[in-house]
Amino acid sequence: MTLQIGAVAPDFEADTTEGHIHFHDWIGNSWALLFSHPKDFTPVCTTELGTLARMKPEFDKRGVKLIGLSVDPVAQHKAWGDDIKDVVGTAPNYPMIGDTDLKISKLYNMLPADTGGTSDGRTPADNATVRTVFVIGPDKKVKLALAYPMSTGRNFDEIVRAIDSLQLTAKHNVSTPANWKQGEDVIISGSVTNEQAKEKYPNGWKSPKPYIRIVPQPN
Template identity: 75%
Template sequence: MALQIGAVAPDFEAETTEGKIKFHDWIGNSWALLFSHPKDFTPVCTTELGALAKLKPEFDKRGVKLMGLSVDPVDRHSKWAEDIRETQGAAPNYPMIGDTDYNVSKLYDMLPASTSGDPLKRTPAENQTVRNI
């Protein structure tokens, strides 16, 4: 499912680093940037998440909410956030989805419908398609 400009993004419920959210309720009347990464602790993703944390005030001025996604669990995101702060000078200051059941990744066609199993046993290469905006 490729989203077209002007299309309504699919709604979902998910666990995040800031608690459980319902995507459309969380967005409210704002714009949102939902971005995803194939695996926590990958070098390029680490720099990107740090950069977005530094840019968040600019997104806030424009009424845009940021939310990240990885198939790794939320508690691992918290450990990754410490690493991002240490290496990039800023930690994620926006919610990160722990998509351990692959529901959101599948909803947005980032992973095949047949994907299953323990997300911690999946490699970045197996999750490479979980890289989207």
């Protein structure tokens, strides 16, 4: 089972394609997106890493740092970067963690804690569960976790949309409805009383049911 939302993201030290990091220090006061891969030179992951690199400006403007993890050595990650650029047009422009001892994969419950050995000799199928996206807040807590099968490429537009919701709802006492996108109406959180809501939304709200209060997105 993956880490639960609201849990503190486990801290760790690791070597990456951009040097050695201490994870919590690396996050600092930013948001972070940690996304994992079962092995280098796998087809779906190749498309994902390049697509995320191309979309990095969208994450930058939201204050979200990107970091990948693959169960292979850092030197191999760097060689994979050339393939990624050839296939997608953009090489990774964010650090990639080498997890050869499987320590981080186990720490984040992507592999069973009793998994032995190293990455050497393991196949993508052995690491099939190392296909998770974690969005981590400045408080170092997990805000979102998504696990994908190896056959299904991740939709990074959806991850950007989810981050927009996470950042909005962290700042205002609102929730976002199904298929919400930036700029659309939101729902006043249930923890806000009608009296409190009237102070913030003097023009009132739409209420198709007594427990649903719909208002324009706060700025």
